[in-house]
Amino acid sequence: MPSLKDLRNRIASVKATQKITKAMQMVAAAKLRRAxxxxxxxxxxxxxxxxxxxxxxxxxxGRDDAPKLMAGTGKDDVHLLVVAxxxxxxxxxxxxxxxxxxKERARSLISQGKTVKILCVGKKGxxxxxxxxxxxxxxxxxxxxxxxxxxxxxxxxxxxxxxxFENGEFDVCTLFYSEFRSVISQIPTAQQIIPAHFDGxxxxxxxxxxxxxxxxxxxxxILEDLLPRNISVQVFRALLENAASEQGARMSAMDSATRNAxxxxxxxxISYNRQRQAQITKELIEIISGAEAL
Amino acid sequence: MAExxxxxxxxxxxxxxxxxxxxxxxxxxxGEFGVLKNHSPFMSTIKPxxxxxxxxxxxxxxxxxxxxxxxxPGGLTVLAERAIPVAEIKRSxxxxxxxxxxxxxxxxxxxxxxQKAEMHLSxxxxxxxxxNAA
Numbered sequence: 001m002p003s004l005k006d007l008r009n010r011i012a013s014v015k016a017t018q019k020i021t022k023a024m025q026m027v028a029a030a031k032l033r034r035a036x037x038x039x040x041x042x043x044x045x046x047x048x049x050x051x052x053x054x055x056x057x058x059x060x061x062g063r064d065d066a067p068k069l070m071a072g073t074g075k076d077d078v079h080l081l082v083v084a085x086x087x088x089x090x091x092x093x094x095x096x097x098x099x100x101x102x103k104e105r106a107r108s109l110i111s112q113g114k115t116v117k118i119l120c121v122g123k124k125g126x127x128x129x130x131x132x133x134x135x136x137x138x139x140x141x142x143x144x145x146x147x148x149x150x151x152x153x154x155x156x157x158x159x160x161x162x163x164x165f166e167n168g169e170f171d172v173c174t175l176f177y178s179e180f181r182s183v184i185s186q187i188p189t190a191q192q193i194i195p196a197h198f199d200g201x202x203x204x205x206x207x208x209x210x211x212x213x214x215x216x217x218x219x220x221x222i223l224e225d226l227l228p229r230n231i232s233v234q235v236f237r238a239l240l241e242n243a244a245s246e247q248g249a250r251m252s253a254m255d256s257a258t259r260n261a262x263x264x265x266x267x268x269x270i271s272y273n274r275q276r277q278a279q280i281t282k283e284l285i286e287i288i289s290g291a292e293a294l
Numbered sequence: 295m296a297e298x299x300x301x302x303x304x305x306x307x308x309x310x311x312x313x314x315x316x317x318x319x320x321x322x323x324x325g326e327f328g329v330l331k332n333h334s335p336f337m338s339t340i341k342p343x344x345x346x347x348x349x350x351x352x353x354x355x356x357x358x359x360x361x362x363x364x365x366x367p368g369g370l371t372v373l374a375e376r377a378i379p380v381a382e383i384k385r386s387x388x389x390x391x392x393x394x395x396x397x398x399x400x401x402x403x404x405x406x407x408x409q410k411a412e413m414h415l416s417x418x419x420x421x422x423x424x425x426n427a428a
Contacts, residue, residue, distance in 0.1 A: 044304050155375075213336070216338040217339070
């Protein structure tokens with residue numbers, strides 16, 4: 001049975017923890033709003049890019065001269081997994097969920113006899129992956145100290161991926177990140193970026209406008225110019241979604257931590273009061289029985 | 295009198311401009327072109343340069359780099375990797391930045407750092423060249 005002093009100390013320390021988690025929750029809430037705004041601001045660009053590429057890609061569907069970034073290298077032996085996670089922990093299952101998804105994919109690819117290469121963005125993902133798949137990690141990018149992800153960061157990663165692709169270091173590239181649905185729901189997602197997939201392109205539906213579109217330079221050149229850019233745009237979008245998801249996950253994690261701390265304080269306070277009462281009663285009995293003995 | 299049409303200038307980070315405008319001059323890869331209302335469906339990549347927008351209140355200029363312009367029945371959309379209003383670029387600041395960047399290139403240790411510094415410098419020079427040409 002802990003002494004009264006011990007209980008008092010524990011209550012004080014849980015209260016201090018509660019203050020910290022409460023503060024973290026509020027900070028995360030403020031950052032979440034900003035991250036969400038950034039994600040929304042980036043949406044028009046990514047959407048327009050997607051539409052235009054889908055239009056162009058529809059024309060190239062099934063043709064032999066389609067660019068490699070779209071058609072692939074014709075093999076799928078070497079897979080590059082780009083795993084984007086956060087730089088910090090204390091955000092619930094956010095980092096481990098992404099890492100788990102990536103690890104599952106890596107495991108199934110390896111069991112199929114494929115070669116796996118991993119590019120980690122963010123320290124936490126690397127920490128989670130290096131234990132099982134450390135030897136597959138070819139590169140890590142840390143965004144520590146970066147307050148808000150800019151397009152330049154994504155562009156650097158995109159360029160790295162492209163250089164590797166051009167050097168023939170992999171055939172298929174998949175991007176792992178967490179899609180932001182709401183504060184309480186973030187969905188770890190795997191998205192294949194090379195060879196590129198476009199909605200609508202598979203269905204062979206050609207937008208009517210594209211039939212009379214004039215291109216300058218011609219379609220092939222535009223497509224070849226846009227596909228590499230699209231990689232960076234996709235990475236950028238993933239990073240922004242991740243930033244919003246991270247703050248959302250941290251907010252709900254810290255909210256439940258604060259609530260837990262509150263419950264713990266209540267329980268400790270009850271046992272503290274009970275024990276104090278027991279001690280007072282015990283002392284009274286001692287005094288009374290002492291007085292009676294006289 | 296030219297008629298108004300919808301124009302959007304979008305960069306990955308934000309929507310810079312979405313407005314009804316009279317005329318837009320775009321620095322296309324194979325030459326500058328102007329867009330008025332009811333332009334035929336047209337798509338072109340853009341080169342680093344100055345994009346000019348005419349509203350009833352007068353011309354505004356933006357520096358754009360990397361991306362494409364898409365004219366259609368719905369109006370004109372320009373997607374640029376970088377887009378900065380020219381009014382926000384100051385000549386003296388730019389010269390200073392170029393000088394700093396040149397020093398960075400000279401000081402850079404290792405291939406990665408050097409590559410980065412050179413990229414930064416070439417971007418700045420693009421801006422300067424575009425401003426000079428305007």
